[in-house]
Amino acid sequence: MTLHANPYEPIAARLAEVVDETPTIKTFIFTPDEPIPFVSGQFVQLCLPGIGEAPFTPSSSPREPNRIEITILRTGAVTEALHRLEPGAELGIRGPLGKGYPVDELEGKDILVVGGGVGLAPLRALLYHLFHIRDQVGKIEIKYGARSPEELLFRRQYGQWSVLPGVRFSATVDVPHPQWTGRTGVVTVLLDDIQLDLKSCLVFSCGPGVMFKFVVQKLLELGARPEQIYLSMNRRMSCGIGKCGRCNIGPYYLCKDGPDMNYAKIMGYADVF
Ligand SMILES: Cc1cc2nc3c(=O)[nH]c(=O)nc-3n(C[C@H](O)[C@H](O)[C@H](O)COP(=O)(O)OP(=O)(O)OC[C@H]3O[C@@H](n4cnc5c(N)ncnc54)[C@H](O)[C@@H]3O)c2cc1C
Ligand code: FES
Incomplete structure (x- = not known):
């Protein structure tokens, strides 16, 4: 584009x-x-x-x-x-x-989407794309965590997403709440219930930096490789076009080379999480 x-x-x-x-x-x-x-x-x-x-x-x-x-x-x-x-x-x-998600790599793959808080917003554009090319990709699992039931984003759509063929959606809120009968705990609690092959699926995650650390750790424990994981590195930016040097991780400018970065590329740098 x-x-x-x-x-x-x-x-x-x-x-x-x-x-x-x-x-x-x-x-x-x-x-x-x-x-x-x-x-x-x-x-x-x-x-x-x-x-x-x-x-x-x-x-x-x-x-x-x-x-x-x-x-x-x-x-x-x-x-x-x-x-x-x-x-x-x-x-x-x-x-x-920026570059956006690697949409050319999705064909034939199972997809795991892991969002936290407002991080479900960028992922929704990816979900719309995945639903559009539904017959070209494998199964899709969406795992989402918010602080409380009131902070669950796009609540009206969960029912529509869950009934799409091959799509599983689940959500959790951080702490128990009288209005919530679903799972509680941070989003990593939902990663124990993945029905995809973690050795071959692609993972897309967007949320607070601290969430990435625990999501990545858990996915690696479950058998995913760094190359399968994309993190939306939506950090502070200024120019947005690779000129000001505000957003780099190692040799990468997140605004130009990302913001969605393959974890294998950035895992060696100290300030990833
Ligand atoms: C590529 C990209 C995509 C983004 N997409 C979205 C989106 O879809 N929806 C959304 O709500 N936000 C998104 N953000 C974050 C958004 O840009 C910031 O929240 C916004 O710049 C804050 O501006 P402000 O003037 O309101 O707050 P500021 O006064 O600049 O900051 C208020 C507080 O928020 C913190 N903060 C500011 N920017 C960020 C950031 N990028 N990451 C983490 N903490 C931050 C500050 O440290 C401070 O504590 C995105 C950021 C990037 C880089
Ligand atoms: S925001 Fe200026 S180089 Fe990335």
């Missing part, structure tokens, strides 16, 4: 709709002035005039470049300003940036 002619020039976009997902997360549906074709896992910079810009990975289907959904956790200045926006607001979108 190509970048806009000038990589620093945003495409004007209008906020069409806002969906309240959880007390801290909203999905923003933008209609850009021109299509933004992206591969799942590629990200964009949202540019808010007078406030700043921040990177986010679309959570919508890559097949809808005229209607980009971005799911955002409120955490600081830019995301708080975004959460205050009303439909009709105008802003800029810069991108798509």
Whole structure:
């Protein structure tokens, strides 16, 4: 997917709709002035005039470049300003940036998707892609963890995902809660119940850095190899195009070479987790 002619020039976009997902997360549906074709896992910079810009990975289907959904956790200045926006607001979108998920490697593979918190948002774009090419891939298992039942993202979709042929979905919340009858504990508790062949499937994970450490450790114990694991390294970034040096791990710029990195490539560097 190509970048806009000038990589620093945003495409004007209008906020069409806002969906309240959880007390801290909203999905923003933008209609850009021109299509933004992206591969799942590629990200964009949202540019808010007078406030700043921040990177986010679309959570919508890559097949809808005229209607980009971005799911955002409120955490600081830019995301708080975004959460205050009303439909009709105008802003800029810069991108798509980065490489995105290795969609050419999916054919014939079983796929394990492991998400934590707002990390399910970038993974949803991958899921839409996988559901679209359903007959070209093997089985799909989705394991998702959130802090509490109220913080479970995209709750309305779990039922639809679970009934798709060859798809298994399960969720856990960190601690017991009166409104929750499902599994409790961090997302690694769900990895004891994987029905895929861990020696051959591909794994895609997105979530807080600390989650990666325990997910990777568990997957390796269960027999996966580092080459099978992709981690969305959605760390702090600035330029988003490999110029400022803000985002490197060893020789890799996460904005340009990632943000979804094969674990085998980065496992030797000290600051991976
Ligand atoms: C490629 C990429 C894709 C992303 N996709 C999404 C997404 O789909 N949805 C989403 O909600 N967020 C996503 N993020 C994170 C998002 O960019 C940050 O939350 C945002 O930049 C925070 O800006 P702020 O001004 O609101 O907060 P700041 O004031 O900059 O920071 C507030 C707090 O959040 C922490 N923080 C800021 N940025 C990050 C980060 N990248 N990782 C971990 N902690 C951070 C800060 O250390 C601080 O504690 C993504 C980040 C990257 C690099
Ligand atoms: S964010 Fe500038 S080099 Fe990656």
